[in-house]
Amino acid sequence: MTKTSVDLENSQGSHEVSPKAGSSSEIASKIKTVFRRHRFVYLSVGTYIASMVVFGLIVFVKGSNPFSVFFVIVQSTMFNGGSLEQIVLRTVPISLAALAVAVPARAGLVNVGGEGQLIMGAIGAAGVGLAVGSTIPGPLAWLLMAMAGAVAGAIWAGIPAVMRTVTGASEAVTTLLMNFVANDIMLYLIYQPWRDRFSSGQPQSQPLSQSAQLPSLFGSQLNIGVVVALALVIVTWYLLKRSHWGFALKVVGGNQEAARRAGLPISRLLISSMLVGGALAGLGGMLNFAGLEIQLVPGITATFGYIAFLASWLGRHDPYKVLIAASLFSAIALSSNGIQLNFGLNGSIVDILLALIVIAPLFLSKNRKALTK
Template sequence: MTTTVTPPDLSPTPDDGKSPLSQRLDVVGRLTGRWVGAILIALIIFSILIMTRGANPITVFSEAWANTIQSPFAMQQALVKAAPLILAALAVAIPARAGLVNVGGEGQLIIGAVAAAGVFQFTDGRLAGPVLIILMVIAGMVAGALWSGLAAFLRVTAEVNEAVSTLLLNFIALDLLLFLIYQPWKDPNGTGQPASPPLQDDAHLPLIGDTTVTIGIIIAVVCAILAWVLLKFTRWGFKLAVAGGNPEAARRAGLPVNRLLMSSMLLGGALAGLGGMIYYAGTEYQLRPGLLATIGYSAFLASWLVRHRPLLIIVSSVILAILIVSGDSLQIDSDLPAASINILTGLLLIAVLGWTASPWFKKKGSES
């Protein structure tokens, strides 16, 4: 084994006698600037690309604007999609604090939805709605935690890299979902594409006012705030950051690094599982192929775009959710494939990643 000497981090810290508040504002300002710049670059490249397909970017954007931003229904749809996005992004952010890369948001969302549907499947309408909801929440969270926990367990016992294992688990979860809805859980009364039987009406998540938005978004925002508190103000959060920053030092200081890694992944997975449950019991009411599209992967980006800050994840998730919804406008109004919107998502992350090589992004060579 080799020892690599890495030079100490000499990047200047913006600490020239400024008050903590103005330092914070500096950070926020720089982040905002980066976002605006990244979005602009991404939009310009995207415009050029759709022009080559014969679409007029100005028409496309104005249609998308009119039918997304200015449409109350579309914005509500975005908020509906933002709930699982935020929760799955937290599932990326919390383990990231410990230096873990959880790419398994998609699988953890799916498995949460599957578990929730499973509870309904086995109780078969015999339970009252509220009881069922509570059971589904528990099942979704436990399933999500088990799914990510498996990856964490393999990481600490067999040294299987968690980025690779969570990715593989995404596909296993997806095939499990398909297996269930094509055979054992197939709705006998369903027509068209296979799906599980629709969830009983009184177990649907309540809506906010007379909108189409469920309380899922409120739950997601509360979870983001709790995650922020947990990471910033608790001993656990502090230990997690130490273990993520310098595992060697953390271990020598007697921190139970493996247990910290496990707990961060379990918590993350539970949140993503909750997100899956919310999407099932609040939006879809049945399992179907393509249930989550790629919300879990978008969540990974949402977390990276804001460097795993739980409160900013709310913002980035809503923005990405709006982008996802505007993909439908692309399809309907401009006759471009809805998946084209992924270009914008990809460019956005590339721009933000390329923009800064801040210490948060850098892999520190602290390994011997």
């Protein structure tokens, strides 16, 4: 897993070597660049190894053998029956919430509200799903739930976007606060109106009727949501990299003054980027709910929204790289079960691992900036 992230980091900046290196000074500077990039690779590998050593030390302090913990992380995620499918299933909400960060980031907005948008998506889907029950055919129910989820997520991201463009309130902070509001709304629904009266244990909403649940793919644990998520990654890539809208977002994100002079509708672009991002996260919440969870439970998102923020950052807000980072983080999040079972360590130890994986490139930010200069 270490290697993937290193690759993610290094695919940057390969464009900056000029193709026509004519004079000797240009050749010299080219050699210098190549050398610096190599140095960056070594530094990256070194930093990741260092961060794994730190993790090993923490594990050691808690009285477990670091090597067996690493072994279990790999074994329980890669070679355990069905766990690869579990990783893919969790990648669905994480990657879509990460796109919810990546799209506004293109326009220079910071969306830390993936968590709340995932929750609202799940709530929207659950509201529709529970209301229609098994009265309508499955595909229609899926469509309605997807629409409700996307709209709910878009609203939850749209409010901070409007706040930002109208009043100037920092969206980084408002999106963050709205996560807590979303969580409280969900808890209210779970504990009162939507409560499953037949369950005796932990409070949870009534389950989604069988017909409204997303169908599985070829009898595996995977469901059709995986295909949808993958398609959305591709569509988002197209929108950002190939469409007029994506280009306009980039201009706004790069230089608002230039965008203003070019006559671009800045407010509308900013709000639309958040709406699209929120809708993506909302769909992520819906797919997670209708495909995997089928009931609203407290902590349904399990900090996926925040993990997604880190994934988007690690993937430099580029949809494909973001997807790879999201898969990696999904695997790490899943490995918490194996660690808990085998070592009795608190499952939140994987949060440390996640943090260290992001700290490594953060640590190298200065080197990267020097590299792309």
